[in-house]
Amino acid sequence: MRVAVIYDIHGNLPALEAVLNEIKMTNVDCIIVGGDVIAGPMPTETLSLLQNVSIPTHFIYGNAESELLRHLAGKKPQGLSERADEATFWTSKQLTKDQKHFISQWPATYELTLDGYGKILFCHATPHSDIVVFTKNTPERKLVDLFEGQNAALVICGHTHMQFDRNIGGLRVVNAGSVGMPFGHTGADWLLIDTEIEFRHTSYNISKAAKKLIQSNYPHVEDFLTNNVLEPPSETKALEMLSRLEAITADKE
Secondary structure (H helix, E strand, O other): OOEEEEOOOOOOHHHHHHHHHHHHOOOOOEEEEOOOOOOOOOHHHHHHHHHOOOOOEEEOOOHHHHHHHHHHOOOOOOOOOHHHHHHHHHHHHHOOHHHHHHHHOOOOEEEEEEOOOEEEEEEOOEOOEOOOOOOOOOOHHHOHHHHOOOOOOEEEEOOOOOOEEEEEOOEEEEEOOOOOOOOOOOOEEEEEEOOOEEEEEEOOOHHHHHHHHOOOOOOOHHHHHHHHHHOOOOHHHHHHHHHHHHHHHHHHO
């Protein structure tokens, strides 16, 4: 069984289109969508495209979806920044009623048993949180408790937009990276699970994508294009930023 894993699309429709075109050529049996589909320039179109994929597709929610549902329930968003909360307010006005209902049905995690791997747990950030930040550099001792007691041989996560493959307390934890906002380079990152786990990277015409995305009235569209599509932060700068977020989210687990 071959599985495509796509995380953190963030409303970047051109990136998703490029990745799905590549996925269709790999003859996968299913697609796992790991959250943060929305919170970006084209959330409605991005979600609609995923809803119409012919390949069996399974969704879990990320922090972007959690904040949306919290807002729709009449509660104050608790995003990582005021900008994130502003994106939540805007996104809630873009999605259709049916799309909001669709998102409300997504689970926090998804399990899949594959030959050669055993049970795989898909989560957005950690098994019990969709917002806690950790990276390839986070000391293992800080993470053992977050992954302890998992009845799985492998955990696939995302959230921090940087791919890695590491061991935490004897458990293999792999980050799928980001389709719509990868850090360290342009293009789109995702995973292919086959006999081995393959880090995949899909290039697409970012100039053409920028012309399409700029038409959105997303409140931060110019910054999104400049700093996430055309010139993403370097790996060093991204890790510095994530290290600060790590401290902020440490108490949210």
